[in-house]
Amino acid sequence: MSETKKYVYAFEEGNKDMRELLGGKGANLAEMSNLGINVPPGFTITTEVCDLYYKNGKVLLPEVKEQVIIKLKELERKMGKTLGDANDPLLVSVRSGAAVSLPGMMDTILNLGLNDQSVLGLANKTNNPRFAWDSYRRLIQMYGNVVMGVEHSEFEHILENIKNTKGAKFDTDLTAEDLQEVVTRYKNKIEQVIGIDFPQNPLEQLFGAINAVFNSWNNYRAIRYRQINDIKGLLGTAVNVQTMVFGNLGEDSGTGVCFTRNPATGEAKFYGEYLMNAQGEDVVAGIRTPLPVAALENQNPILYKELVETGLRLEKHYRDMQDIEFTIQQGKLFILQARNGKRTATAAVRIAVELVGEGLITKEEAILRVDPNSLNQLLHKQLDPIAKEQAEVITQGLPASPGAAVGEIVFTASEAYEKAQSGLDVILVRTETSPEDIDGMHSAKGILTARGGMTSHAAVVARGMGTCCVAGCSDLIIDEKAKTLFFKEKEITLREGDFISLDGSTGKVYLGKIATQDPELGGNFGTLMSWADEIRRLRIRTNADTPYDAQVARKFGAEGIGLCRTEHMFFEGDRIKAVREMILASDLEGRKKALAKLLPYQKQDFIGLFHAMDGYAVTIRLLDPPLHEFLPKEDKEIYELAREMEVDVGTLKAKISSLHEFNPMLGHRGCRLAITYPEIYDMQVTAIIEAAIEVSSSCKTCGRSTVVKPEIMIPLVATTKEFTILKERIIKIVEEKMAEAGVKIEYKIGTMIEVPRAALVADKIVNAGAEFFSFGTNDLTQMGAGLSRDDAGKFLKEYVSQGIYEYDPFEILDQEGIGELIRLAIVKGRSVKSDLKIGICGEHGGEPKTIEFCHREGFNYVSCSPFRVPIARLAAAQAVVKEKNKK
Ligand code: ADP
Ligand code: MG
Numbered sequence: 036m037s038e039t040k041k042y043v044y045a046f047e048e049g050n051k052d053m054r055e056l057l058g059g060k061g062a063n064l065a066e067m068s069n070l071g072i073n074v075p076p077g078f079t080i081t082t083e084v085c086d087l088y089y090k091n092g093k094v095l096l097p098e099v100k101e102q103v104i105i106k107l108k109e110l111e112r113k114m115g116k117t118l119g120d121a122n123d124p125l126l127v128s129v130r131s132g133a134a135v136s137l138p139g140m141m142d143t144i145l146n147l148g149l150n151d152q153s154v155l156g157l158a159n160k161t162n163n164p165r166f167a168w169d170s171y172r173r174l175i176q177m178y179g180n181v182v183m184g185v186e187h188s189e190f191e192h193i194l195e196n197i198k199n200t201k202g203a204k205f206d207t208d209l210t211a212e213d214l215q216e217v218v219t220r221y222k223n224k225i226e227q228v229i230g231i232d233f234p235q236n237p238l239e240q241l242f243g244a245i246n247a248v249f250n251s252w253n254n255y256r257a258i259r260y261r262q263i264n265d266i267k268g269l270l271g272t273a274v275n276v277q278t279m280v281f282g283n284l285g286e287d288s289g290t291g292v293c294f295t296r297n298p299a300t301g302e303a304k305f306y307g308e309y310l311m312n313a314q315g316e317d318v319v320a321g322i323r324t325p326l327p328v329a330a331l332e333n334q335n336p337i338l339y340k341e342l343v344e345t346g347l348r349l350e351k352h353y354r355d356m357q358d359i360e361f362t363i364q365q366g367k368l369f370i371l372q373a374r375n376g377k378r379t380a381t382a383a384v385r386i387a388v389e390l391v392g393e394g395l396i397t398k399e400e401a402i403l404r405v406d407p408n409s410l411n412q413l414l415h416k417q418l419d420p421i422a423k424e425q426a427e428v429i430t431q432g433l434p435a436s437p438g439a440a441v442g443e444i445v446f447t448a449s450e451a452y453e454k455a456q457s458g459l460d461v462i463l464v465r466t467e468t469s470p471e472d473i474d475g476m477h478s479a480k481g482i483l484t485a486r487g488g489m490t491s492h493a494a495v496v497a498r499g500m501g502t503c504c505v506a507g508c509s510d511l512i513i514d515e516k517a518k519t520l521f522f523k524e525k526e527i528t529l530r531e532g533d534f535i536s537l538d539g540s541t542g543k544v545y546l547g548k549i550a551t552q553d554p555e556l557g558g559n560f561g562t563l564m565s566w567a568d569e570i571r572r573l574r575i576r577t578n579a580d581t582p583y584d585a586q587v588a589r590k591f592g593a594e595g596i597g598l599c600r601t602e603h604m605f606f607e608g609d610r611i612k613a614v615r616e617m618i619l620a621s622d623l624e625g626r627k628k629a630l631a632k633l634l635p636y637q638k639q640d641f642i643g644l645f646h647a648m649d650g651y652a653v654t655i656r657l658l659d660p661p662l663h664e665f666l667p668k669e670d671k672e673i674y675e676l677a678r679e680m681e682v683d684v685g686t687l688k689a690k691i692s693s694l695h696e697f698n699p700m701l702g703h704r705g706c707r708l709a710i711t712y713p714e715i716y717d718m719q720v721t722a723i724i725e726a727a728i729e730v731s732s733s734c735k736t737c738g739r740s741t742v743v744k745p746e747i748m749i750p751l752v753a754t755t756k757e758f759t760i761l762k763e764r765i766i767k768i769v770e771e772k773m774a775e776a777g778v779k780i781e782y783k784i785g786t787m788i789e790v791p792r793a794a795l796v797a798d799k800i801v802n803a804g805a806e807f808f809s810f811g812t813n814d815l816t817q818m819g820a821g822l823s824r825d826d827a828g829k830f831l832k833e834y835v836s837q838g839i840y841e842y843d844p845f846e847i848l849d850q851e852g853i854g855e856l857i858r859l860a861i862v863k864g865r866s867v868k869s870d871l872k873i874g875i876c877g878e879h880g881g882e883p884k885t886i887e888f889c890h891r892e893g894f895n896y897v898s899c900s901p902f903r904v905p906i907a908r909l910a911a912a913q914a915v916v917k918e919k920n921k922k
């Protein structure tokens with residue numbers, strides 16, 4: 036390590052493009068300082084230092100300490116004050132800030148530099164002892180907790196106690212003397228709990244705080260936040276040391292958080308909250324309920340105007356909606372942080388579209404501004420408006436995060452987690468949430484809090500997760516111990532397990548379960564999607580087995596069916612009987628008789644699908660699962676079936692056990708069924724082609740004629756010969772039927788590539804006549820990586836946390852390994868037939884990272900479940916923009 040390496044940057048030395056090194060907060064404080072915005076001066080210790088700190092056994096290198104002291108001296112000179120000086124102390128904050136923001140997950144310490152002497156100096160200098168003691172007690176509380184490890188509640192307890200004895204409702208009602216007493220008791224508490232005194236030496240305080248902020252990079256909640264949000268590859272947090280400004284200097288001072296546009300709806304209207312005579316986290320901690328920022332316009336119009344103008348200037352500069360933290364010190368405005376604001380999916384879409392309209396960004400940038408997975412929120416349910424009208428509103432809070440949630444009440448994060456694990460829908464009810472609740476919040480369908488505003492912890496985190504949240508519902512009395520929830524106004528008591536429904540867009544809370552309904556897809560959403568459609572190259576198909584699913588998918592923009600699984604059709608109503616009859620038949624004649632009963636049903640299924648897809652291609656996978664899946668497993672059902680089928684129980688049981696397989700995934704399934712029982716596929720192919728002929732002529736059912744493009748797909752092919760044998764049978768049936776009817780249908784025969792061997796001989800399979808490949812990435816992952824999907828859940832989490840696999844390979848395609856099999860098959864296949872049609876139909880087909888891979892590898896389409904179709908459309912467009920940006 037070179038001695039001259041720079042570890043510490045004054046704000047003036049950085050800029051917004053240095054976020055990797057200075058963290059997002061540091062880079063933006065630097066940028067704003069250089070823009071001439073009123074930012075309290077300070078300096079940033081780089082993220083590299085955090086990395087070194089951990090590598091060095093959680094100790095700061097001496098050269099880092101030296102550089103910190105040098106920058107501190109510069110800051111002291113600039114401010115004309117010395118850190119912790121007894122007469123006129125410089126006070127600083129020590130703030131975390133990584134390259135990607137982890138809101139509220141790491142630690143911050145304010146008012147550093149105060150001690151038993153300098154508190155008196157500050158009181159004198161400001162002529163405001165109350166303020167000085169309030170600042171000191173805040174420092175001891177934060178430092179005691181974050182650096183010295185004394186429970187936060189120990190301090191809260193003391194504060195509540197003194198407030199009670201003095202008859203004070205809010206912290207602001209306490210006098211200087213009261214606060215002095217708080218300070219004494221805080222200090223005693225620290226000494227009593229850990230046996231060490233609160234440090235009086237300002238430099239000791241400073242380095243203690245710096246280390247604590249570095250430590251907070253790896254606290255549990257920061258780690259969990261990074262996991263949940265898939266934040267990887269960062270060096271660590273930077274540390275910002277910044278001159279304090281004070282929002283707790285009296286009624287002409289305050290602190291707040293604002294957004295240049297509404298983060299819930301996206302409306303281009305200034306939005307935020309503030310509290311007068313308050314400091315730091317008071318607004319977000321939900322201790323007092325803050326005022327809407329619009330109220331500042333009445334209170335101090337000039338300052339309000341300055342705030343709005345600064346916000347808009349930053350928005351133009353960063354070309355995105357800004358989330359701004361500010362403090363007012365005796366009527367003067369300071370900006371303490373600005374960043375691109377977190378927002379709901381609704382807001383993300385609206386803001387992206389409107390910024391294009393305002394000429395600030397291009398359509399391509401707009402497409403990159405919306406996380407495809409977040410569209411899930413938009414596609415998700417709302418409370419049914421009619422059911423809502425009839426339901427009883429029991430109370431109303433703030434509409435903190437939109438959507439609807441219906442579930443049973445739980446009172447703690449751990450209960451929320453446990454119940455959700457067992458499959459229940461829960462609503463987490465808390466007085467206020469804290470970062471420790473993160474797992475429970477993640478598990479809950481909805482969150483309801485009694486305290487805190489629109490920028491409270493609960494609200495911010497819920498919006499980020501896309502979870503419905505109603506916050507600041509002051510009508511609630513929560514008794515966590517008794518597990519009861521009392522609604523003051525209605526005088527209703529609910530208990531754990533009772534159902535409520537939340538409307539996160541209005542803040543209303545309803546008694547019981549309310550029906551939900553699907554959302555509106557036009558407007559800004561429609562506009563953004565139309566831009567995505569202009570840009571993307573990949574086609575998006577859907578996995579659908581019923582005309583209903585096919586119609587839903589069409590509404591979401593699907594351009595064909597990439598996978599119709601025919602086995603689902605075998606289970607419905609009377610069909611399962613015929614299927615079982617076929618399985619139990621002792622000879623070919625018997626099987627054919629049973630299959631003949633199934634044929635008309637199958638034909639009707641395909642007629643429905645062809646109509647729904649109205650001219651788009653429909654890929655039908657011939658029967659895939661092993662036959663024992665269609666037979667009962669429980670004794671009771673076996674007896675019933677025997678009676679129904681008029682067979683002897685013993686015979687039935689013998690048949691079932693003869694079909695038993697030790698490893699069904701690798702057993703008698705897919706095309707292997709048709710090699711031994713070709714009549715099954717014969718029936719399916721007959722149904723497909725007869726349906727196609729009917730729909731393309733004038734349909735008997737509706738009289739219309741529709742273009743039909745069936746693509747017949749053979750599953751689980753491993754060898755060329757399997758494909759050849761089955762293909763020939765299919766062609767024979769199709770050609771005969773078409774000749775009979777005098778109709779020509781444009782059809783294709785292709786194969787799934789899901790057995791690794793098929794990927795290795797892909798060229799030969801194309802030579803044998805395959806006209807398309809569809810990658811079945813579930814099986815391909817299973818067989819390619821040797822991971823049983825049904826068993827791997829037990830250890831895959833551990834694999835991911837140790838970085839053995841970057842992601843669960845069943846959720847996000849393993850591009851390095853399974854991806855290589857896919858690349859190989861494509862190269863081989865297209866070496867024979869350059870226009871070979873290529874798609875993906877595994878669950879991965881709706882996953883944005885996998886979609887980007889499919890785009891790069893020259894797929895023709897991806898296919899996914901109906902609700903993921905819009906996600907895939909956007910992800911496919913992003914893949915194009917990202918590719919362009921790389922060049
Ligand atoms: P987080 O990353 O959790 O938001 P911050 O470092 O932004 O933590 O600090 C939290 C709050 O502390 C800020 O929003 C601000 O209100 C207050 N704060 C931080 N530094 C200062 C400062 N120098 N002067 C006044 N208030 C500060
Ligand atoms: Mg902040």
Ligand code: MG
Pocket residue numbers: 750789811813814
């Ligand atoms: Mg498969």
